[in-house]
Amino acid sequence: MMGEGGKAGEGKNGNGSKTIEQIAPSSPLYLHPSDSPNLPLTNIIFNGENYDLWADAVRNGLDAKNKLGFVEGTIKRPEVIEGEEETLPSVAWRQCNAMVKAWLRSVIDHRLHSSITFSGTVMEIWKELKERYSNGNAPRVHQLKGELNECKQAKNQSVVGYYTRLKAIWDELGNYSHVPQCTCGAAAALTKERD
Structure with a gap:
């Protein structure tokens, strides 16, 4: 239940008793008590060469946790007015963004961590990794066609x-x-023809 003015913490309801603000479990801003920064979203570790397989697995894991919007950029950070107390949705967004960043780091090879350390939001990290490592290009297509041509049953x-x-x-x-x-x-x- 939201308190007065949507502030984080406690508020008062119509009869003067205190209420505690909560994020609904169906909200993408909700973190379950069992969520942990070390929780792996997938058993596939991104090593710099398996982006597409890894990205698909991570998207699936985030979708299952109702956090896919953080990488897609559809879950926007609530505006924080300077000088005012942070609202519950703003606090929840910041915490979820930090949690999803931790989940991403847990499925990225430690040698690549320094390249994403200073990115501010999950969406920025996701975009940077996609731009740098996505193999949607002619050399990868050529490589795959070669693998397909040489694929034989052992x-x-x-x-x-x-x-x-x-x-x-x-x-x-x-x-x-x-x-x-x-x-x-x-x-x-x-x-x-492709089918």
Whole structure:
């Protein structure tokens, strides 16, 4: 329940008794008591070369915790008026931003920490990592096509193991292939061919 003026801490309700402000559990600004800075969002550690796989796993973990908006920038920091007490939503946003930053650090190789140490918000860190490490470029597509061309089932490898490896290459290659929108029907033909 929000106190008077939306200030952090305690307020008074209509009958004069004290109320304690709370963030609703359904809010993206809510931190569960079991949330910890060392809580891993995924078991995939970003090493500078596996950005796309790592980013997908982290986005999934953050979505499950209702914090995806922090990396997407859709959960904006509430305005803090200079000289006034910080509001509960502002405090909660600051704490959640710090928690998500800690979660990101816990799934990034320690050798890369210095490159993100001084970023202010989770969104800034996310954008910086994406700009620097996202492999949505021609060299990676060429590398994947080469891997696909050379992909063969090893003698002792199961069909399931071989298919899993092959599908991983197909899926990553599919991430870089975007079918443009059109009204002529060519996009549908391209999609059918890719399938």
